[in-house]
Structures are given as C-alpha cells and as structure tokens.
Amino acid sequence: MKVAIYCRLSEEDRNKQFETDDSNSIQNQKSMLLQYAMEQGWELYNIYSDDDYTGSDRRRPEFNRLLKDAEQHKFDIILCKTQSRFTRELELVEKYIHGLFPIWGIRFISIVDNADTANKGNKKSRQINGLVNEWYLEDMSENIRSVLTNRRENGFHIGAFALYGYKKDPDQKGHLIIDEEAATVVREVFTLFSQGYGKTAIARMLNDRGIPNPTEYKRLHGLRYQQPKTKNSTLWKYFAISDMLINEIYIGNMVQGKYGSVSYKTKQNKPRPKEQWYRVEGTHEPIIDRELWDRVQALIKQRAKPFDVGTIGLFARKARCANCGYTMRSSKNHNKHYLQCSNRHVAKDACIGSFISVDKLERLVIDELNRLSAEYLDKDELEQNIEFCDNLQGQKNRLLSDIAAYEKKVAEYSKGIRELYMDKVKGLLSESDYVAMSKDFTTERDRLERVIADGEKQLSELEEKIAAGDNRRELIEQYTNLEHLTREIVETLIDYISVGKRIPGTRDVPIEIHWNF
Template structure:
C-alpha cells in the first residue's frame, strides 16, 4: 500500500526558528505519521507539507498537489495527524473524503481523532468532526474580527504594510514612525500640488528624476510590499498621487477598516462605506502640517467642481488602455470630456497611449448594444431562441430525472453491499461469493455515482445557459430604445472596455467591450 502523508502547521502551535525552517509542529507531525506508516509496512509515496497555512485556506500548494496526485491514483492512503489538518471545512470533507476519495479508491486516515474511511460507521464521526471544525472557523473568524476592530479603535496600526512615508516602529508594535527619505517625497508632492501642479504633472516630475514609486521603493529597501499586478509597476501614476493627497495618515490620523472580508471562507474583501471607517486622531507623528493639508484639500475640491456634472464619470474605472491595461483617466478640454491613458503622460515611452472622447465611446457602446438587440429581435432569431429555451427546459428536466435515478440506483447497490455482508456473516453465502458480489456491487455503485456527478455538471451548464438567456431578454426589454447612457447603466451592463489609439489609416479607434451578460 502506498501512503501519502499530509502535514499542516496550525497558527496555535507554530514555533519556527527561522522563516526557512520547518516548524517544530511540522517535524512532530512527520515523525508521528512516518512511524505509523512503518509499523503497518506501508510504502511512503510522498510527504506533503504546508507551513503557515490555515485549515480553511484552499490555496495551500501542497494540499492542492496532493489532491492532483490523488486524482491520478498515485497512492492508496492519505494519512494525517487529525482531520482538521487536512481541512476544517465541512464542504471539503464531503467533497473529497466522502465523495472523490472513495471514487478514486483512496482511504483517508487521521490518527488522533480515529477517522478512517475503511471503518464501517465511521462516517458520522468524520462529519461531526467536520461540523465542529466549521464552527471553530466561524468562531475564530468572529473573535479575530473583534480583536482587530478593538485594536483599530485604539489607534493601533494592524496592516501588513506601512504606508509610504512611514515604517513600522521596531520598538512598539502597531505604531508608525516616519521614514524620512520617503517622507521628503510626500512633502514635495503636497507642496507641488499646492503650487498649482496637476497630479499627472507631479507623477511625470518624479518619473523624470528616476524616483521609484512606493512599491518599488519598498522593494529596493527590503521592506514589506504588495506585489504589483500590472506593467510599468515602477512608475508613479496619477492615482498614486491622488490617493496620497487625500490620506489622513499623513497628518497623524490613523484611518483603518476601509475593507472587510466577504466571508471567513474566502480572502476576498469588499469596500466598507466611508462613514463606517475607523479613524483615530493623533496616533503618530504627521508628515504634513495642518495648514498645507487644508490648502491641498480646498484645491482638490475646487478642481473637482468642473467634473461633477455632465457625462463625465459614466465610464469611471470601466475603460482601460489596450496597451498597458491601466484604467483611463477622465479629463476636460473646451467643454468636452475625454478619457486618456495616464501611463503615456507620466513617463516617456512607457506606453503608446490610448485616447477617446467620452461622447465617441458612448456612441460605440450604444451602437454595439443596439446591434445585439436588433440581432436578437430578428423574427427568425427570436423564434429560434424560443425554441432553444424550450429545448433547454426539456433537457434540464430530463437531466434532473437522470440524476435522481442514478442516485436511487447507487443507494440500492449500497444497500445490496450491506445485505451481502450480512448474508456472509450468517453463512448464507461463502467468502468467495461475497467477494464477487461485493466487487460487482461496488463497481456498479461507483459507476452510478460517477454518472450522477457528470449529469449534475451537465445540468449546471444548462442552467447557466438559461440564466444567460433570461439576462439577455431582460436587457432587451429594458434598453430597447436607449439613446443615452448613465453611470447606473454602465455598471450594470459593462464589465470593462479596452480602448486603443486611433489608426492613422482608418481613423478608427479600436474598442473591445466586455459585457456583463
């Protein structure tokens, strides 16, 4: 028998000597599990180890590699210290330990809590373990959230990264101290803006001098930083200047809680309304004095006034440059509104740049939307769509019935396995007859479960298609006579738009519209 050993470090018992060392906990787990396998004369296929990952993290590299190898039937047993080391999520317990592992003929064993998929009647215990672990995750999430909120209200900095211009105080946890080299740039940005320089102009000044942007500066100084997701990541950009000029941390106020998690099961965050942000005054030394700050805030308000009316803003954060993938910025000239690639203007040869008037982009979006509506409303097309919808409905009902049938038959074979086992125990059938029945019943049960799984996948595809058709129909009814766009429409209809540069030959601007339906 080939065994795969899986170890995971829990937050409660980590005790690392250095970042590159395995934790003491990991070493103990390995020793225990290797000894367990040797005593049973199992061959160790591989040891999969995740250090510094929680039991709810689905992106654990070793965990995902183990699942990939399990699907390829590279071993016969998965061995863990406890079921919670494998996962704390009940959903994953059901998905892998109770569904896929049996299909892949893989036995799951956890030593301490006696979980073993080969022991009859052990399933309820594994499910109870899974449920307890799920409650543990939820409670731990709420406890952590409560502790972090309390720290924020006390003005303690709890972020992973210090804001550009500051460093984490090595002598006081949660306190910020000024990083004088970066602070000089922050003061210069505020001073230049107060003297009438625009945000793009300030970015260009810094780039022309070869000043690294906040992310690159931290990288060069070996400070903690967030990995950039786009090209030209070393350049200062309009939005970096814009965000800096409105961040109250630079006047000594700690502002936190701008984002919150969607669920304890995911790392995804959602923005929190501004009125719910946690702000504590005078928590650290300011970089910008109050007089300069107030002056800059007044100038920002004045500059924002001309852009608060008209069509400006309908494509905010929706239009991206086709060449560097950065969000295009709004601008105004002679009472007309435009979108332009900021990267082209903040540094030489950084990007060839995209540029389009808001009116032209609006016309292009409306034209494509009307084209899709016209195509859909074509009589033959409409009849075809009705026919397709009816067809999909029939297929959906048929697939639902098939899933029910497969599940019912699989249950019958599961009961048959129990019955033949009882018959063998009572001496009604021989050992060899039992084995033959058992193998046949198991094989047929697995085949039916696999068929049920495949049919469920087909059913999901059908339902997605039907939802897509309903979405199109709703859009047609709502936007049949559209002549003008507003912000609410673009948010609902458009995922994002890529805009290119006008062609000298055709005079056309390449536009790619990615719809939400």
C-alpha cells in the same frame, strides 16, 4: 495499497530553525505517519506538505495537488495525523471525506483522533470532529477580530506595512515614526498642490526625477511588499497623489478599518462605510502641519466636480489603454468628452497615449452590437427561448441550491440526534455526554431552520420580481436596435474595452470589446 501522506502546519504552531527548512512539527508528522504506514505494510506514493497554512485555507498548494491526485486515483489511502490537519471546515469534511473520497475509492485515515472511513461506525465522531474544528475556526477568528478592534480603537497601527512617509517604531509596537526620506516627498506633494499644480503634473515631476513610487520604495528598502506585475508599475500615478492628499495619517491621526473581511472562511475584503472606520487623533508625529492640510483640503473641495451619470461616466472603469493596460480617464474640451490613457502624461515614454472621444467610442460599440445582433440573433426565436431577468433567475437558482443544502444539513443533524439517543439507550453514551452532544446538534439545527425560513421568504420576493419583469419584446429591443448606450447597458454587456492609438493618416482608432457574454 498505496498511501499518500498529508502534513500541515499553521503559523501559530510554527517552529522553524531556518526559513528554508520544514518546521520541526512537520518533520515529526512525517516521521509518525511514515512509521504507521510501514507497520501496515502500505506502499508510500507521495508526501504532501503545506507549511504556514491554516486549516481553513482552501488555496493550500499541496492540499489541492493531493485532491487532484486523489480524483485520478493515484493512491488508495490518505493518511494524516489528525482530521484537522486535512481541514478544519465541516463543509469540506462532508464534501471530501464523506462524499467524494468514497466515490473515488479513497480511504481517509487520521491516526490521533481515530478517523477511518473504512469504519462506518465512527462517521458521527468524524462529523463531531468537523463541527468542533469549525467552532474552533469561528472562535479563533472572533478572538483575533476582537483584539484587532481593540488595538484599532486605541490608535495602534496594526498593518503589515507603514504608510509611505512613515516606518514602524522598533521600540514601540503599533507606533509610527517618520521616515524622513519618504516624508520629504510627501511634503513636496502637498506643497506643490497648494501652489496650484495638478495631480498628474505632480506625478510627472516625480517620475521625471526618477523618484520611486510607494510600492517600489518599499521593495527597494527590503520590505516584502507585493509588487504589481504591470508595465510602468514603478511610476507615480494620478490616484497615488490623489489618495495621499486626503490621508489623515499625514496629520497625526490614525485611520484604519477602511476594509473589512467578508467572512472568516475567506481572505476577501470589501470597503466599509466611512462611519465604521476607526479614527484616533494625535497618535503619532505629523508630517503635514494643520495649516497646509486645511489649505489643500479646501483646494480639493473647490476642484471637485459633480459626477454626471450621463455621457461623462458612460465608460467609467471600462476603457483601458491597449499599450499599458491602465484605465483611461475622462477629460473635457470644448464641451466634448474624451477618454485618455492615465499614463499619458505621467512620464516620458511611459505609454503611447491612447485617446478617443466618448461619442466615437459609443458609436463603435453600438455598431458592433448591432452587427452581432443582426448576424447571430433571430428575434422571434430569441423572444421564445431566452429567459430574461437572468440575474434574478440566477439568484433564484443559487437560493434554491442553498436551501436544499441547508435542508440536507438539518436532516443530518436530526438523524444525528436520533442516533445519539439510541447510543444513550444502549449504554454507549453517558447521560451527560448525550446532553452535551445533542444540545450542540439541536442548536445548529435550529439555526439552520431559521436560515431556511429567511431563504424561503427571499425566494418568494424573487419570484414576484421575475413574474413582474417578463417584458421580453421590450428587453430584446433594448439590446438590439440601439441608437445610444446607457450606463446600465454598458455594465450589463461589457467587461472592458481595449483602446489603441489612432492609425496614422486616418481618423480610425482600433478598439477591442470584451463582452460579458
């Protein structure tokens, strides 16, 4: 029998002597598991080891390599110290330990908590372990969130890096002090803007003098900051200047919480409404005095243009320069709207400077769309066979899938409660243990039943929308016989458009359309 050993250590229990070494605990796990495997007479296939990863991180490199090798049945057994070292998520316990591993012919064993898929009698204990680990994750996440919220509300800086112009105070955790080298640039930016210079012009001036942008500045000063892997990533851009000019941290106010995590199970963040930000005044020394700040804010307000959802925003965030990859910005001249590379004016030789009128780009997209529809689409066949309201149908399918999964979980919890009762009747469980375990199962089952009821209500609403929106012929015409584009059509059909530089001696601008289909 070939055995694969899996070890994991998270940051909270890390204890390294040197950064290049495995943690002591990782070494202890390997030693324990190797000895156990030798005692059983198993042949070692490989050791998979993830250091500094939590049990809820699905992106663990060795964890994913282990799963890939397991699917290819390169070994017969997975051996861990505890089930939680493999995963702390109940969902993954069910998916792999109780689902795919038996199908792949893989036996899972964890030594300390006696989990062994070859022993059918301890499946409930593995599920209880998974449930307890899931609660541990949720409680830990909530505790961390509570601590961070408290520190934000009290004006402590909790970010990994200080804002450009500041650095972390080595003598006071959560306090910012001025980084004079960068602060000089910040003051210059505010002063130049107050004197009438535009944001692109300021960026060009800084680039011409070779002043590194904030991300490059951090890297040059030895900070482990994630550097974007794009051409000209060390240059100042319009948006860097724009964001700087409205950041209240420069007048001594701590503003945090602009983004919040979607769930404790993912690192994905999303923007939070401004009223939910944490704002505390006077937490650190300002770089910009109030008079200059007020003057700049007044100028920004004067220059702000109302957003036109018609032509000017038609290709917003969709057109990219074919040379440098940056999003093209809109401009207006003689009542005509144009798109130009945002790198066009920020530095010498920064980019070839892709440039195209919005009208011309719209016509090129329509011509290509009509060509595709004429070449590939049979309207009558399309009308009969294509299911419209695709987004709604997709939502419905996902909702049905979620409800089915929740109903399966409810059935499992109900079965678990019945089995616990039988164990109590047989004297295998004490009354107090039965009450504690069954209470947890009942609480989770009731919660899932409420989720299912909400899902069924959403499902009913979606079906009404789908039934009301079955105007097939009109939808076909909307996307095949176009004279003008709308923002909705652009969002639906186009991922992005790559725009090149005009071909010399002609009026032709090469474009490459990346469709959503």
